[in-house]
Amino acid sequence: MTNLPGRRSILTPQWSNLTLPFFISMWQDDFKSTITANGWATQMWNDEKLKWDPAKYGNIQHINVGNHEIWQPDILLYYSGTANTVEHYGDAACIIFHDGRVLWVPPAQFVGLCELDFRLWPFDTQVCNMTFGSWTYHGEHIDMQLAERMSTERMYVKNAQWKLVDLSKVRESVIYPCCEEAYTHINFKITLKRNSALYCSVLLMPAAAIIFLILTTFWLPPQSEMKISVAACTILIITVFLGYMGLKVPLTATPPLIVCFYSGCLCLETISLILAVIVINMSKRIYCKPLPRNIKLCLLSWPGKLLGLSDLISEIESRRPIPAQELRAKLTEESTTNSTSNISDDGDRQNIILPTKNVTQLEWILAGTAIDRIAFLFFCLILAIMAIVCIG
Numbered sequence: 352m353t354n355l356p357g358r359r360s361i362l363t364p365q366w367s368n369l370t371l372p373f374f375i376s377m378w379q380d381d382f383k384s385t386i387t388a389n390g391w392a393t394q395m396w397n398d399e400k401l402k403w404d405p406a407k408y409g410n411i412q413h414i415n416v417g418n419h420e421i422w423q424p425d426i427l428l429y430y431s432g433t434a435n436t437v438e439h440y441g442d443a444a445c446i447i448f449h450d451g452r453v454l455w456v457p458p459a460q461f462v463g464l465c466e467l468d469f470r471l472w473p474f475d476t477q478v479c480n481m482t483f484g485s486w487t488y489h490g491e492h493i494d495m496q497l498a499e500r501m502s503t504e505r506m507y508v509k510n511a512q513w514k515l516v517d518l519s520k521v522r523e524s525v526i527y528p529c530c531e532e533a534y535t536h537i538n539f540k541i542t543l544k545r546n547s548a549l550y551c552s553v554l555l556m557p558a559a560a561i562i563f564l565i566l567t568t569f570w571l572p573p574q575s576e577m578k579i580s581v582a583a584c585t586i587l588i589i590t591v592f593l594g595y596m597g598l599k600v601p602l603t604a605t606p607p608l609i610v611c612f613y614s615g616c617l618c619l620e621t622i623s624l625i626l627a628v629i630v631i632n633m634s635k636r637i638y639c640k641p642l643p644r645n646i647k648l649c650l651l652s653w654p655g656k657l658l659g660l661s662d663l664i665s666e667i668e669s670r671r672p673i674p675a676q677e678l679r680a681k682l683t684e685e686s687t688t689n690s691t692s693n694i695s696d697d698g699d700r701q702n703i704i705l706p707t708k709n710v711t712q713l714e715w716i717l718a719g720t721a722i723d724r725i726a727f728l729f730f731c732l733i734l735a736i737m738a739i740v741c742i743g
Contacts, residue, residue, distance in 0.1 A: 378510060378512055378513055379465065379467065379477060379479075379513065379543065381467060381469070381599075381600065381601055382601045383432065384432075384464060384465055384466065384467050384601075385432035385462050385463060385464055385465060386432075386462075386463050386465040386477075386479045386481070386541065386543075387432075387460065387461070387462045387463075388459075388460070388461045388463075388481065389458075389459070389460050390458075390459060390508075391456050391457070391458060391459065392426075392439075392440065392456070392457060392459040393454075393455075393456045393498070394423075394424065394426065394454075394455045394456070394457075395452060395453065395454050395455070396424060396452075396453050396493075397451050397452055397453070398421070398422065398447075398451050398453055399451055400451075401421070401447050401451050401453065402449065402450060402451040403449050404449070405449045411449070412448065412449055413446055413447060413448045413449065414446075414447050415444045415445070415446055415447075416444065416445055416447060417444055417445070418442065418443060418444060418445050418455060418457065420445075421445060421447070421453065423445075423455065424485060424488070424493055425485055425486045425487055425488070426483055426484065426485060426495075427439065427483070427484070427485075427486050428461045428462075428463055428481060428482070428483055429482040429483070429484060429536075430463060430464045430482065431461070431462060431463060431464070432462040432463055432464045433462045439459050439460060439461055440457040440458070440459050441457050441458035441459065442457070443455065443456060443457035443458065461481060463479065463480075463481045465477065465479035465480075466479075468605075469600055469601070469603050469605070469606075469607050470605050470607060470608060471607070471608060472545075472600055472607040472609065473545055473547045473550035473554065473599075473607075473609070474545065474547050474550075475544075475545055476516065476542065476543070476544045476545070477542070477543050477544075477545075478540065478541070478542050478543075479540075479541045479543070480538060480539065480540055480541070481538070481539045481541065482536050482537070482538045482539075483495075483536065483537045483538075483539075484534055484535060484536040484537070485534065485535070489530065489532035489533065489534050489535075490524055490532060490533045490534055490535040491532055493535065494535055495522065495535040495536070495537050496522065497520055497522055497537060511546060512545065512546055513543045513544070513545060513546065514543065514544045514545075514546055515541070515542070515543060516542040516543065516544050517540070517541075517542040518539065518540070518541055518542070519539070519540045520537060520538070520539055520540075521537070521538050521540070522535065522536070522537055522538075523535070523536045523537075523538055524536075554592070554596075554609060555742065557588070557592060558609075558612065558613070558616075558738075558742065561585060561588060561589060561613075561616055561620075562616070562734050562738070564581060564584075564585040564588075564620075565585060565616065565619060565620050565623060565730060565734065566727060566730060566731065566734075567581060568581050568582050568585075568620075568623050568627060569623070569723040569724065569726055569727035569730070570723070570727070573630050573631065573633070573634040573716055573719040573720050573723060574631060574634040574635050574716070575631075576631060578627035578630070578631060579624065579627050579628065579631070582620055582623050582624035582627055583624065585620045586617065586620050586621065586624065589613055589616050589617045589620065590617065592613055593610070593613050593614065593617070596609070596610050596613070608740070608741040608742070609741055609742065611741055612737050612738070612741035612742060615733075615737050615741075616734075616737075619730060619733065619734070623726070623730070626722060626723070626726055629719075629722070630719040630720075630722055630723055631719075633715050633716070633718060633719040633722075634712075634715065634716045634719045636715070637709065637712060640711075641711050641714060642711070642714040642715060642717075642718055646718060647714055650714075650717050650718065650721055651717075655717070655721065658720075658721055658724040658725070659724060660717060660720060660721060660724070666713060
């Protein structure tokens with residue numbers, strides 16, 4: 352194969368060092384598990400066949416040529432996230448200096464695979480690696496070197512979704528099983544933190560409102576059908592938010608903790624709805640059977656007062672049946688008539704019910720209210736644990 356006059360051979364190029372500084376802006380595609388970096392890939396290398404003496408050529412220090420006219424290192428991104436092409440660089444001219452240095456600053460886009468962890472979404476921090484190296488030349492042909500140190504702030508263009516926490520670079524030489532020569536790589540370790548200010552308003556504030564609605568159900572009157580309405584509306588709200596998060600987060604083996612929190616709230620509110628139906632049925636139904644004695648004695652003593660049922664207990668006590676003997680004594684003190692003689696001794700074993708509201712129904716209302724208060728304390732504990740684990 353012959354070379355054209357004035358053109359150097361592409362079969363036997365001579366080259367040495369290559370440096371790779373980047374100016375990048377980047378974002379992640381959560382559903383594709385990729386990280387995309389856009390920027391200017393500044394590459395500089397030495398080519399011994401492109402040297403000249405400026406004194407012999409009109410003191411020309413450098414020339415500009417098309418990137419397709421000279422040899423270029425085939426630096427590619429390993430583990431690319433684009434299957435249809437591996438072309439990363441745009442079209443840009445090269446600057447050749449008289450001492451053989453070649454500067455090429457093409458626009459570039461790199462799409463790399465990244466294993467994303469959504470367990471802490473939307474407060475997650477992702478760590479991705481982008482490894483660059485020659486596809487065909489080993490380290491004796493292309494010796495890649497890191498450029499001069501540059502601060503993270505200078506290399507990164509800020510965006511609204513991600514904040515660059517750390518960007519570290521390391522040069523590696525790897526010997527693969529297939530080959531004896533070492534291949535030079537440059538690995539970028541990129542740590543990004545999601546800007547979650549918007550999600551605090553979209554997800555956290557509604558979560559606080561949902562907790563409030565769940566607990567409010569237990570403080571509504573036991574006979575109020577609003578308990579069912581509030582519980583049903585809360586279930587609908589939680590379902591809407593779960594659908595929203597399903598559109599924002601890809602399907603992963605480990606669901607985000609905040610999704611677990613909303614799912615837990617959905618289960619709790621479903622239980623709350625069932626309890627509301629039971630309590631309303633207990634409170635509004637007219638019972639013939641009294642409340643079981645052990646439960647009644649427990650609720651009328653200090654456990655009931657501890658649950659804040661003192662007013663209802665006092666109401667029941669004031670409406671309890673008065674024994675005939677006590678009633679006779681009161682009537683004897685208040686009246687001098689002989690009407691008390693009509694009360695027989697058999698009445699001593701009977702209770703005279705005053706014309707008041709059904710005491711049995713009040714006792715069942717007391718039981719329903721106690722269920723609400725106990726459920727309130729239990730739900731407070733469960734919701735606090737869920738909030739600390741999933742959100743805190």
